[in-house]
Amino acid sequence: MARFKGTKEYVASRELEVAVNAAVALQRPLLVKGEPGTGKTVLAQEIAKALGYPLIEWHIKSTTKAQQGLYEYDAVSRLRDGQLGDPRVHDIANYIVRGKLWDAFEAEQPVVLLIDEIDKADIEFPNDLLLELDRMQFFVYETRKTVAARHRPVVIITSNNEKELPDAFLRRCFFHYIRFPDRETMERIVEAHYPDIRQDLLREALNVFFEIREVNELKKKPATSELLDWLKLLTIEDMPAEALRSSDAKTALPPLYGAMLKNEQDVHLFERLAFLARRRGG
């Protein structure tokens, strides 16, 4: 049985590896939560890569229905065909459109199925998928056929906690909460993405980054993806490390702050803090 381990590009903690392996071995869905920007979606891609399975992504929106993941009956085109006298109209199977779950179930080899941001959908959405995820099969009423999984797919579900998920659904999943990485892990993550970043720049940037995260009043704290964007900008601009050092993050806006502070209130907050610090200092 293939085991999941962190890859060169994706730094996985031991607890994440255990959770993934448990979910894979027991063939149960893995529910991943965590601050936005800590790599929940990327995780599925990495699991697929590590296990050597293809990845099927199902991105959920507020209008997504559970049924759309299974199949849809395209009644309107059947009506149109019926009026045009198309012979296809006699076979209802011609108007069944497969969903992502169907694709995952019927695949020739096991796949990784990502159900991304399940909390975006209606509150009943997870309940509607209970049986399908449990038995890995469903019934197509129109053709009276059962679609069963040839190989149980590895199901990864991410949630941003916008809605609470029903207990019955949770009971069927393994759960992992991606904690915000500490400094050491963060260094490894950055190195995995930008292997030849200047060390002095990285050190100073991380100082600034973690100081910003310590400001408690922030509406949206910058996360890993923001840090990576910011570092990329800094490298492109070829910012000297001293430019970061001179500015204590608590008292002044760091250069190119737009990559990290995404909220005008947060920017105001920093300006206010900077003003206070200047007054105190001056």
Place this chain on the structure above:
Amino acid sequence: MFAPFILALRAAGVPASIMEYLALLRAMKEGIAGFSVDDFYHLSRAALVKDERHLDRFDRVFGEIFKGLEAPQGEAPRELPAEWLRKLAERVLTPEEMEQIKALGDFDALMETLKKRLEEQKGRHQGGSKWIGTAGTSPFGAHGYNPEGVRIGQENSRHRRAVKVWDQRQFRDLDEDEALSSRNMKVALRRLRRFARTGAATELDLPGTIGATARNGGSLDLHMVPERHNAVKVLLLMDIGGSMDDHIRICQELFTAARSEFKHLEFWYFHNCLYERVWRTNRRRRETERPTMELLRTYGPDWRLVIVGDATMSPYEIIQPGGSVEHWNEEAGQVWMGRATRHFRKAAWLNPVDPAHWRYTQSIGILQRLMDNRMYPLTLAGLETMARELAR
């Protein structure tokens, strides 16, 4: 095999079920965890905990079960203020020892010595002459000084290797009653919104009708759907100024959350207790004032009334005419509270003060009674109870 563990988890309020237990056993059999305790910790956490708010409780239970420690009785372990510990140290250690430690210099060292001393004391006095407890100095009851119970120095321990992952309790902030952000509040308030979408099927479902008609081969098939009652109406009254200054931040968060959650949200300010006038902007109070009577006329009984305030004041401000600290009020605050709660059948009071202190403030008790016990703490759990209560 791990039955006591599961039972302890359930007792601590982590809703682990038999299904999850079986999953854990199967995963053990598959050899996911190998023979490492850390892996077992990670595995059982992934299998048994499904909500990050419960992670901290899980860590606590895991620590207790697999160290064979007894849980401290009485109050749950809690962070102790440094000041309090310092005082305790002064009491337990001799002045000479204190001097020595001062020479060593740091707080960690102090806590380390204190911990050792308390352990010694515990051992020596097993006979039953209760060493500190009955002296009445401890807010934690007779077992309060149990070093495991109060976790003295564990977080700061210099013996790093002794600190287990679960002892670090990294998920403390995610526990339900702590850390409130407007985002968390939104999730809690959503309970209210959900309720608003039910009702009888009274509207024509156009896409449904078209679909059904097509399925029917062209003959008409009407479909109805419930009307979208997407409009929970919330009237938010906020106490402003005075003792509420300590709670400004949390109230702001609540306000932001409520703002984005409800289409129909009206907010007004009052001071300490509801009287004959409320106002819309605190800065331009005179210009934006409205009689409370007008409020009751404007907003129908289907509005949900949410009052936010610490309810901490002199009892006279509620029960006496003219008791207000700001102006002469013809009618007592309780008369106005009565009018409001009679008019708005769905009403609740959110109180940012820690519920543990409620009973020490007389005015909180009075208002709690006036609200028919519908006063809830301004925590996530409190918000959820309130939302459930209001949605009923």
